[in-house]
Amino acid sequence: MKVRIPTPLYSYTEGRREVDAEGATLGALLADLDRRHPGIRFRMIDEQDVIRRHIRIFVNRQQVYDLATPLDSSDEVQILQALSGG
């Protein structure tokens, strides 16, 4: 499925704003994304599997909070950077 990437993570996707990754859950998708773009996951998800404070993840335009969220191959996943100060 397609995953939209925010600008702070372009250094991991060779500048691409949209990349492919697969997974039956959000956690599996992020693991696959990390295999294809090493290092990208830890910048978004901490070592306790919590989505970092200023990262937001949307599936079909609905914000999700849980890595166990099930995904379908037709879903659209968008990762956003949230406000983080000046």
Place this chain on the structure above:
Amino acid sequence: MRSPTPKTNTPKPATGPVMLLVATKKGAFFLRSDRARRTWKIGEPHFLGHLVHHVVFDPRDRKTLLLAAKTGHLGPTVFRSTDFGRSWKEATRPPAFPKAPEGEKGRAVDHVFWLTPGHASEPGIWYAGSSPQGLFRSDDGGVTWEPVAGFNGHSMYELWTGGPQDGTPDGPKLHSILVDPRDPRHLYIGMSSGGVFESADGGNDWTPLNGGCAADFLPDPKLPYGHDPHCVRLHPLAPDILWQQNHCGIYRMHRPEGRWVRVGERMPKKVGDIGFPLVLHPRDPDTVWVFPMDGTTVWPRTSPDGRPAAFVTRDAGRSWKRLDRGLPARDAWLTVLRQAMTGDTHDPVGLYFGTTSGEIWASRDEGNRWNAIARHLPHVYSVETAR
């Protein structure tokens, strides 16, 4: 009673250009001097917009730089360069705490705050300190990092470190990771808060080392931990001598005696002996520089009375001399953080400090005269030399 400083063979002073590694809230900047250290050139920013807490040069291979970074959005990591910043590679396993068992709350690294190269006999070993307080080790030059379980999982960890409120406004920090040049397994760390701790077995076990040090902010100041060392240094030529700029004053310890002795009380009363950084002379263990700040009332942490100055002792703290020639004489409310002052190994020693208002000041004569060598940088977190 102050113990005598042992005399040792002194290394030959360095010559030639000096490189300064400046880490800021918005990226890293490298400055390079001419051979006389009179003129400085600043290069393009590295990691512009990233929060860079520390950039450190490896004196063992004389080519590796490690850089601790995060951004407002992205989690903490470490980057590595072996060509003085022309190219960088990210750690494949950055410092991280272990995943907590199901149902338990685990810790997560907010930022990597401190980097220390390991012992001279152990090339490739590095240590990192984090916020919240965590100690990490790399055995491969900073490519992969593992938690030091003997500290992070110590049965006293929660008591020693307190909670998230027991730290700086930017979070509690583990800093001042020191390696005894005589023994790679003999380590010290500082924690704000927590105090100074020592390990004799490579980090497997730790004990507090805060005897004699004040903690006048604590309800029970006699506790053996809970102190706030801002910066701890160990002299490479006299490894039994430890110096500490603490929240409660300037201290020195002769390790066999095991007690901190406050040596800042001879500072002028109007200035006091509160500050963040402390810099050692590379060849004289009795000579130390500090940069005092206002630690009264609400703790402005700015230059006392708006008149910035470094102070030096050349007799192990018996007397202190003000060094302010070239610095603003008034109306200058500078803050110099604990990692933001350092020295080179030339003769005379060059001293360098960065301010949270984005200035870099240099002295090429051991602090007798200061010149601003960069302005308009972001908030400076740390200044290190590449030797």
